[in-house]
Amino acid sequence: MKTMIQDNRRKYFSLLVIAFCSLNSVYSQELPLDHPDKKKFTSTVVFQNGEEKMMNGYGEVSFGEEYFSRPLNERVERGFTYVVSSRGINYPEKSNEENAGVRFNLTFKDVILGNGTGFDDPTYGAQRRDALNAAFRYFSEIINNTGEADVQIDPSFFQNITMNSTPPLATSVAPSNASRGFNDCLAFRHLNTGTDPSSSLPDGILSFNFGNNINYNYNFAGAPTNSQYDFYTVAIHEIMHMLGFTSYCNADGSSQAANNVFTAFDEFLLNPSYNPLLVSSGSGSSMTVAVPQVSYLTSNDLWFDNLNGVSTPVYAPATFSASSLDHFDNLRSSDKFVMNYSLSKGEYYRYLHPDEANALVRLGYDINVSMATSVEDMPESNADARIYPNPATSGDGVKINLRGVNKPEILVVVYDMLGRVSYSKVVVSNGSGPLTAIDPHNNLAPGMYVVIGSSKDELFNQKLVIE
Ligand SMILES: [Zn+2]
16 A cells, blocks of 8 residues: 555656656757758859849849948948947948958848838847847957958848747858859858958848747846847857858758858768768869768767867767758767757857867868957977877878977978878967867878978978878
């Protein structure tokens, strides 16, 4: 009898636990950051009848907006464009001053339309614009390139959280050319060179979900409560996608943009053996990108070939989703990334993780990593350099440890025994002593090599054997 009562108690207790968990999951809800229809938000630049247009993954074509034909000053005066630079918001036009950093020209469609919602909302519009401007300002401070980017903030959307649906918090588009191989996005090209790759089109497009039961914290100087989603964090995340932290890879390994067309980010994806996931061959219009083994895409074992020889876990869950491959994975790391695929209430980030700042360096940006991550430089240590594994087997990723070498840029050159250059690259040291991969694509044939690292003076000279 006693046992029966205990059993019943246990049963009630488990029911209570279940009830508590389901309530709890409603209130600490984790929402996906991005839209589930990835093809719709994939965009490439196409030319039709001599005109530049954007085409999404379904082949739907859109044009540049009329406002692009108006002078920037007029757009700023009319209040729908904000110029964001490290010097402030709407600071007078960037002068010829060097190292002024990058500039973002943000144009809010809600404000142009005067729709009274989203960023034009009479109550919340101003704080939403302020928080988004602040997130862009963070990037203007950490990106040392000197160009600019035209960012279009599309009309906001309004999807509520329900018992059965977890709507995305935002959408982000990073248009690129549709060339075969690995393409830099327009934002990168404009920010890097200062030359507008496409004057009638935006370099990036963002949109945000202000569904009225999504409670946001817009105060980027303070933390969200446990019932709030942090808007600044959502903004940082979507801006990262717009800067090129995005994959075009579909569930079947093909491109969702066009045949053989991938992103610069895709080039750095590594398979479970730490070899490139997407391998190109040929060049120009005959370039092809081989379809990877499809099981890799849901292996929970993909990586980003990051700076300093670090491999960062890439989101590749057992069921392929729109968020697969273009996020990092907090579940596979003891660290937390802004570029995780989802965000929970109360969770917030004010800086990028070093791996995220380094990923931008990988994509070609000139990033002030210590400022981006708010991490102090590590103390100096004795200069030494090591290559490992050494001897290495052909196909191993050979890494070079430059810890303690305190030079901003180190040229690493691998010579074969006939003195021919087999591999060379400039390694950017961020003061913390990098660990970097040499020969990331495993092209070194068996043999003996000499690796020389130099800055102004020769720093080291070491033999490497590939077996
Ligand atoms: Zn995302």
